Amino acid sequence: MNKLKYVFLVVVVFTTANVQAQSQKKAKQNPVVTGAQDREYWANLLYKMSSPVILNLSNGTLKKNMPVEVPPGQKTDFFKKVTYLEAVGRTMAGVAPWLALPDDETKEGQMRKKLREALLKGIANAVDPSNPDYLNFRTESQPIVDAAYMAQAFLRAPKALWEPLDAVTKKRIAEEFKALRTRTGAYNNWLLFAGINEAFLLSIGEQADPVRLEFAKRKILEWYQGDGWYSDGPSFSMDYYNSYVIHPMLVDFFKVLSDKKRVPIDMYDTAVKRMVRYSEFSERIISPDGTYVPMGRSVTYRTAAFQALGQVALMEKLPTQISPAQVRCGVTAVMHRMFDQCNNFDAAGWLVLGFCGSQPGIADSYTSTGSLYMATLGFLPLGLPADNVFWTADAADWTAKKAWSGQAFKKDYHVEY
Numbered sequence: 136m137n138k139l140k141y142v143f144l145v146v147v148v149f150t151t152a153n154v155q156a157q158s159q160k161k162a163k164q165n166p167v168v169t170g171a172q173d174r175e176y177w178a179n180l181l182y183k184m185s186s187p188v189i190l191n192l193s194n195g196t197l198k199k200n201m202p203v204e205v206p207p208g209q210k211t212d213f214f215k216k217v218t219y220l221e222a223v224g225r226t227m228a229g230v231a232p233w234l235a236l237p238d239d240e241t242k243e244g245q246m247r248k249k250l251r252e253a254l255l256k257g258i259a260n261a262v263d264p265s266n267p268d269y270l271n272f273r274t275e276s277q278p279i280v281d282a283a284y285m286a287q288a289f290l291r292a293p294k295a296l297w298e299p300l301d302a303v304t305k306k307r308i309a310e311e312f313k314a315l316r317t318r319t320g321a322y323n324n325w326l327l328f329a330g331i332n333e334a335f336l337l338s339i340g341e342q343a344d345p346v347r348l349e350f351a352k353r354k355i356l357e358w359y360q361g362d363g364w365y366s367d368g369p370s371f372s373m374d375y376y377n378s379y380v381i382h383p384m385l386v387d388f389f390k391v392l393s394d395k396k397r398v399p400i401d402m403y404d405t406a407v408k409r410m411v412r413y414s415e416f417s418e419r420i421i422s423p424d425g426t427y428v429p430m431g432r433s434v435t436y437r438t439a440a441f442q443a444l445g446q447v448a449l450m451e452k453l454p455t456q457i458s459p460a461q462v463r464c465g466v467t468a469v470m471h472r473m474f475d476q477c478n479n480f481d482a483a484g485w486l487v488l489g490f491c492g493s494q495p496g497i498a499d500s501y502t503s504t505g506s507l508y509m510a511t512l513g514f515l516p517l518g519l520p521a522d523n524v525f526w527t528a529d530a531a532d533w534t535a536k537k538a539w540s541g542q543a544f545k546k547d548y549h550v551e552y
Contacts, residue, residue: 167530168530169530170460170463170525170526170527170528170529170530171521171526171527173463173464173467173526174243174517174521174526175243176467176470176471177467177470177514177516177517178233178243178246178517180470180474180514181229181230181233181511181514181517182246182250183480183484184226184486184508184510184511185226185229185230185250185508185511186250186484187200187201187483187484187485188201188222188223188226188508189226189230189250189253189254189257190250190253191268192223192253192254192257192258192260192261192268193253193254193256193257193260195260195266195267195268196267196268197219197222197223197257197268198219198267198268199267200483201218201219201222201485201504201505202481202483202485202504203215203218203503203504203505204487204488204495204503204504205488205498205502205503206488206495206496206498206499206500206502207495207496209500211503213275214503214505216271216274216275216277217271217275217277217278217281217503217505218503218504218505218506219268219270219271219505220261220270220271220272220277220278220281220282220285220505221277221280221281221503221505221506221508222504222505222508223257223261223270223281223285223505224280224281224282224283224284224285224288225281225284225505225506225508225509225511225512226508226511227254227258227284227285227288227296228284228285228287228288228291228511228512229508229509229510229511229512229513229514229515230250230254230288230511230514231287231288231289231291231292231295231296231518232291232292232449232515232517232518233247233514233517233518234247234250234251234254234292234295234296235291235292235294235295235296235518236518236520243521251295251296254296255296255299255300258296258300258304258308259300259301259304262304262307262308262311263304263307272311272312272314272315273311273314275318276318276319276320277501278315279315279318279319279320279325279328279329279332280320280325280328281505282311282312282315282328282332283327283328283329283331283332283384286312286331286332286334286335287331287335287383287384287387289335289338289339290331290334290335290338290387290390290391291387291518293338297339305339309336309339309341312332312335312336312341313336313341315329315332316344316347321368322368322369323367323368324355324367324368324376324380324381324384326350326351326354326355327351327355327380327381327384327385327388328380328384329347329350329351330347330348330350330351330352330388331351331384331387331388331391332347333347333348333351334348334387334388334391334392335391337391337392337395337397338391338394338395348392348397351388352388352389352392352398352402355381355385359409361549361551362412362549362550363377363409363410363411363412363413363415363416363550364377364413365377365381365382365385365409367380367381372431372432373430373431374430374431374432374433375430375431375433375434375436375439375440376431376432376433377413377443378413378417378439378440378441378442378443378444379433379436379439379440379442379509379512382406382409382410382413382442382443382446383410383442383443383446383512385406385410386403386406386407386410386446389402389403389406390403405552407450407452408552409552410443410446410447411447411452411453411454412550412552413443414443414444414447414448414453414454414457415454415457415547417440417441417443417444418444418457418461418462418465418533418534419534419535419547420535421465421466421468421469421533421534421535422535423535423536423539423540424468424472425465425468425469425470425471425472425473426469426472427440427469429490432499433499433502433509434490434497435488435489435490435494435497435498435499435502435506435507436506436507436509436510436512437473437479437490437507437509437510437513438466438469438470438473438510438511438512438513438514439509439510439511439512439513440513441466441469441513442512442513442515444462444466445466445512445513445514445515445516446515448462448463448515448516448519448525449515449516449518449519451519456545457534458528458531459523459524459525459528460524460525460528460529460530460531461531461532461533461534462516462525462533463516463525463526463528464530464531464532464533465533465535465536466513466516468533469513470513473491476491477489477490477491477492478492478493479491479492485504486504486507486508486510487504487507488502488503488504488507
């Protein structure tokens with residue numbers, strides 16, 4: 136071999152080796168993440184978030200062990216009357232679809248089974264007057280709200296969370312819900328809380344208050360502003376309450392009423408269509424780096440901002456231009472940005488007041504530790520089984536990531552329904 140050929144061969148070998156090394160280094164820096172890995176991340180995060188509430192409630196130690204962090208200048212006395220039901224009701228609504236999946240021998244399946252069994256025990260404790268964790272449904276207005284999330288949990292997972300309860304516990308729950316009728320709340324989305332509490336009673340064969348059902352139905356529909364947005368009361372507010380409360384709860388409310396022939400099925404179908412339209416906005420607000428705008432009140436509810444999008448995905452009703460994979464990848468990016476880069480838990484694993492870490496100064500006057508468990512509502516797609524396309528499809532860019540990287544993306548237009 137002459138010298139020139141030898142040098143050429145050395146250069147080729149060196150270049151090839153260098154390219155391979157760089158490629159391997161890049162792969163390590165930017166590994167391809169599968170849907171199974173995304174699901175594992177979601178499941179572990181939801182377990183981390185919800186287990187302090189559920190496991191303590193099952194042991195009768197929730198009131199003993201849960202901290203009561205309140206906004207600066209507020210006193211804890213009032214919040215201790217309501218914050219524990221807040222934590223329980225909101226957590227139940229978030230984990231319900233996941234706990235409704237059948238048992239299996241996977242690590243995730245074992246986590247689900249542990250939480251479900253503990254929650255069933257905890258629900259019995261919550262309505263047992265002799266238990267240290269007997270929860271307050273009887274005084275203050277706030278329990279109207281958090282009973283509504285408990286109701287939503289039962290409606291989302293009746294076979295997992297309602298049917299296995301013993302007769303005494305079921306009767307006690309019904310009585311606690313009826314006791315809520317002695318109070319009223321704000322003239323806004325609170326009407327829907329009262330309405331779904333009555334819808335739940337209707338669903339289990341109890342007598343519902345027709346006035347509360349009718350008032351919730353009429354006023355929320357009157358407050359529809361168009362293009363998938365409802366006003367939270369007579370005046371419009373630019374915040375995430377369409378996702379925190381209005382769309383998911385209204386759809387679940389109308390599902391009961393339509394099943395019971397109290398409203399035409401068209402009313403339920405329209406509510407779903409409007410939630411699907413709103414979900415398009417939710418998907419578009421996720422920036423390429425997984426952040427989203429912290430606008431409006433109650434931003435301490437964190438990932439609850441994506442409840443409506445998650446419910447549409449769970450119902451498998453995403454618009455044709457939004458693939459399940461891009462929703463999975465977009466919301467996963469939010470979770471990584473919010474929970475990997477912000478320390479949102481205290482040393483004992485409880486959520487702290489804030490949006491990205493401990494920021495008690497941004498908490499609203501009605502917010503305490505229990506309120507924060509609204510964040511579990513962002514995990515509804517975990518109710519889809521692991522072999523669903525939401526979890527099995529290859530990773531995909533979400534709309535903002537497409538837009539800011541020069542890719543084609545769908546134009547957005549107003550709708551008339």
